[in-house]
Amino acid sequence: MALQVEDLRVHYRTMRGDVRALDGVSFGLEDGEIMGLAGESGCGKTTLGKSLIRLDGRMRHVGGTAVLDGEELPINDDKAMNARRFNDVSIIPQYSMSAMNPTRKIGKLTADLLRAKGKSYREVKPELVRRLELVGLSEKVLDNYPIELSGGMKQRMVMVLSTLLDPSLLIADEVTSALDVSNQKAVAETLVRFRDLGFVKSMIVVTHDLSLVYQIADTIMIMYAGQVVEKAPADTIIKSPSHPYTQALIGALPEVGLEYGDKRLKSIPGKPPQLLNPPTGCRFRARCPLAHDRCAEEPPAVQIADDHVASCWKVES
Amino acid sequence: MLELENVWKSYRVGSLGSKRLTAVRDVSFTIAPGEVLSVVGESGSGKTTIGKMVLQLISVSKGTIRLNGQDITAARHAQRKEYYRRVQGVFQDPFSSYNPIFKADRVLETVRESFFPGTSRSEWGDKVERTLLSVGLDPTAVRGKYPHQLSGGQLQRMLIARALLLDIEVLVADEIISMLDASTRIDVLNLLGDLKERGLGVLFVTHDLSLANYISERVIIMRHGAVVEMGATGKVFGDPRHPYSRNLLASVPQLHRKWADAPDELEELEPDGDRELAPPALTQVDEDHWAAAGS
Numbered sequence: 135m136a137l138q139v140e141d142l143r144v145h146y147r148t149m150r151g152d153v154r155a156l157d158g159v160s161f162g163l164e165d166g167e168i169m170g171l172a173g174e175s176g177c178g179k180t181t182l183g184k185s186l187i188r189l190d191g192r193m194r195h196v197g198g199t200a201v202l203d204g205e206e207l208p209i210n211d212d213k214a215m216n217a218r219r220f221n222d223v224s225i226i227p228q229y230s231m232s233a234m235n236p237t238r239k240i241g242k243l244t245a246d247l248l249r250a251k252g253k254s255y256r257e258v259k260p261e262l263v264r265r266l267e268l269v270g271l272s273e274k275v276l277d278n279y280p281i282e283l284s285g286g287m288k289q290r291m292v293m294v295l296s297t298l299l300d301p302s303l304l305i306a307d308e309v310t311s312a313l314d315v316s317n318q319k320a321v322a323e324t325l326v327r328f329r330d331l332g333f334v335k336s337m338i339v340v341t342h343d344l345s346l347v348y349q350i351a352d353t354i355m356i357m358y359a360g361q362v363v364e365k366a367p368a369d370t371i372i373k374s375p376s377h378p379y380t381q382a383l384i385g386a387l388p389e390v391g392l393e394y395g396d397k398r399l400k401s402i403p404g405k406p407p408q409l410l411n412p413p414t415g416c417r418f419r420a421r422c423p424l425a426h427d428r429c430a431e432e433p434p435a436v437q438i439a440d441d442h443v444a445s446c447w448k449v450e451s
Numbered sequence: 452m453l454e455l456e457n458v459w460k461s462y463r464v465g466s467l468g469s470k471r472l473t474a475v476r477d478v479s480f481t482i483a484p485g486e487v488l489s490v491v492g493e494s495g496s497g498k499t500t501i502g503k504m505v506l507q508l509i510s511v512s513k514g515t516i517r518l519n520g521q522d523i524t525a526a527r528h529a530q531r532k533e534y535y536r537r538v539q540g541v542f543q544d545p546f547s548s549y550n551p552i553f554k555a556d557r558v559l560e561t562v563r564e565s566f567f568p569g570t571s572r573s574e575w576g577d578k579v580e581r582t583l584l585s586v587g588l589d590p591t592a593v594r595g596k597y598p599h600q601l602s603g604g605q606l607q608r609m610l611i612a613r614a615l616l617l618d619i620e621v622l623v624a625d626e627i628i629s630m631l632d633a634s635t636r637i638d639v640l641n642l643l644g645d646l647k648e649r650g651l652g653v654l655f656v657t658h659d660l661s662l663a664n665y666i667s668e669r670v671i672i673m674r675h676g677a678v679v680e681m682g683a684t685g686k687v688f689g690d691p692r693h694p695y696s697r698n699l700l701a702s703v704p705q706l707h708r709k710w711a712d713a714p715d716e717l718e719e720l721e722p723d724g725d726r727e728l729a730p731p732a733l734t735q736v737d738e739d740h741w742a743a744a745g746s
């Protein structure tokens with residue numbers, strides 16, 4: 135097992151109290167597994183990614199563990215985590231493309247990054263060039279400024295950089311959402327290729343594009359209001375999801391080629407609960423068509439099959 | 452009615468602006484009140500540039516943009532504010548288009564101060580609350596927060612709400628919902644649907660063809676700065692005439708088909724040529740359906 139997360143709790147400190155962005159998250163990731171991670175906007179996906187890489191100043195690790203390749207990640211200890219960033223765990227953050235310093239050439243940016251990790255640009259460069267070519271970029275891009283590359287090129291560049299030191303785990307946060315469909319496809323397929331070539335062992339791909347992640351993911355995990363509601367093989371999540379939230383989410387996907395005319399797709403009525411003082415019991419209760427009295431208690435994580443878990447009172451094992 | 456007529460844009464690039472890059476080439480279209488026009492096409496094809504010209508954030512190199520018959524490229528600075536009361540934009544990356552030192556409350560209050568000084572605070576508060584709810588945000592959960600305290604999708608919706616607080620005629624929406632989950636997307640799209648029924652015109656830039664298909668009556672497909680195909684959404688997506696359009700549609704990820712199962716055959720495309728030259732002309736192939744030569 136590459137990654138084992140147990141009951142992870144990470145909160146944001148605010149003046150009004152703790153925002154419980156991760157509230158008891160547990161899941162495992164096999165060696166070589168690509169896991170898609172989806173869920174309502176604000177449910178804690180980016181927070182989960184950051185927790186495995188670097189807590190920002192307002193985040194607080196309240197409980198739980200994350201074990202990577204048999205070794206516990208020192209989530210609370212920024213210095214100790216620093217040694218593992220890029221080497222063992224790496225992230226492509228949400229909006230990373232616009233975060234590239236526009237006034238520095240890409241080669242310089244790369245050298246800066248490597249220097250910070252105690253590596254020599256000169257030594258790593260042949261491998262860097264080889265990998266750039268692999269994703270269809272020529273060595274010349276190192277002399278370009280970020281603005282000179284298209285969105286798709288930039289994203290491939292960021293992918294090569296973040297996996298240059300062969301991390302065990304890569305977290306890709308919305309890496310395709312700003313790209314056109316052909317670049318999306320190229321980027322998604324590159325993720326798979328990087329896994330196949332052993333540049334990364336396993337991956338968490340955060341996305342709202344379920345139809346895209348379905349193309350490349352082995353498994354998909356769905357989060358809701360700071361918790362995991364379901365995890366299963368990609369086919370199961372898309373074709374026969376068990377959790378009422380997953381079902382509603384899949385039902386809200388439009389498709390190309392259908393005539394909508396004046397027809398409206400249905401969203402899930404209501405809003406997710408606040409994470410400042412989340413309600414007890416099932417957090418989807420207020421919006422769930424199947425809710426019943428029992429749901430006022432915390433639902434169990436039901437093991438439906440070896441590789442399929444859902445947290446709901448209505449689900450049977 | 453928003454009209455673009457033979458609009459071109461060149462950027463200066465390289466050190467000291469030594470090179471020029473023609474990002475938009477001879478683009479013409481109109482958006483009627485109550486119409487959503489989707490703009491799709493490859494990364495770097497000029498979609499955002501068009502949106503920025505419509506919003507007067509950058510100048511037009513050649514051609515004219517008109518709102519209700521009035522040439523906006525000629526507008527003097529004093530008329531800008533009046534223009535922004537009627538036309539607003541929301542962009543792709545919410546974190547960079549949002550002042551990080553203001554809380555949400557403050558940002559929304561600024562809109563009142565500069566555009567509706569006559570509206571009372573309490574009346575404005577009600578309006579803000581309604582608008583936030585309409586984009587699926589819980590007002591109490593976002594009002595006191597700084598931008599970095601919101602998730603990507605929450606911030607994106609804050610910006611949409613800010614634009615909608617003005618009773619605008621045209622909204623430039625540049626990839627505004629790619630950061631939202633499927634259900635929230637539908638909420639925002641349906642909200643646009645309601646506004647459209649009340650006469651709002653929307654320039655909807657998206658990479659997601661299924662969203663374009665769902666929301667818009669007309670669509671434009673762009674490549675290398677120029678329009679390769681445009682027309683009624685059903686016609687362009689149902690009977691694509693340009694090879695680039697066909698490739699684009701073939702790459703759309705779908706839930707009933709995996710890439711791995713059936714590798715699709717993409718067609719050869721013309722490489723990028725001299726961008727200073729006029730792009731291939733559009734010819735009408737059907738009622739409300741045009742495609743560039745080479746198809």
Ligand SMILES: Nc1ncnc2c1ncn2[C@@H]1O[C@H](COP(=O)(O)OP(=O)(O)OP(=O)(O)O)[C@@H](O)[C@H]1O
Pocket residue numbers: 146147148153155173174175176177178179180181182192228409599600601602603604605630631632
């Ligand atoms: N610095 C912060 N202070 C307080 N609350 C925060 C902070 N950062 C995030 N949050 C809250 O934590 C929750 C989880 O945020 P997160 O960014 O992880 O969501 P997400 O699932 O990535 O959403 P999206 O899909 O919109 O990117 C949200 O409700 C957000 O409002």
Ligand SMILES: Nc1ncnc2c1ncn2[C@@H]1O[C@H](COP(=O)(O)OP(=O)(O)OP(=O)(O)O)[C@@H](O)[C@H]1O
Pocket residue numbers: 281282283284285286312313314462463464472474492493494495496497498499500501
């Ligand atoms: N400020 C600028 N200076 C120089 N070149 C620019 C500038 N902004 C954009 N460009 C270039 O103009 C072209 C069109 O860019 P634009 O952002 O309009 O494309 P887009 O269709 O919105 O792409 P995407 O789908 O990636 O958002 C690109 O080649 C881009 O690199």
Ligand code: SF4
Pocket residue numbers: 377378379416417418419420422423424425426429433445446447448449
């Ligand atoms: S536990 Fe109850 S409220 Fe929650 S998803 Fe299941 S049925 Fe619905």
Ligand SMILES: [Mg+2]
Pocket residue numbers: 179180181228602603604
């Ligand atoms: Mg996020």
Ligand SMILES: [Mg+2]
Pocket residue numbers: 498499500543625
């Ligand atoms: Mg753009």
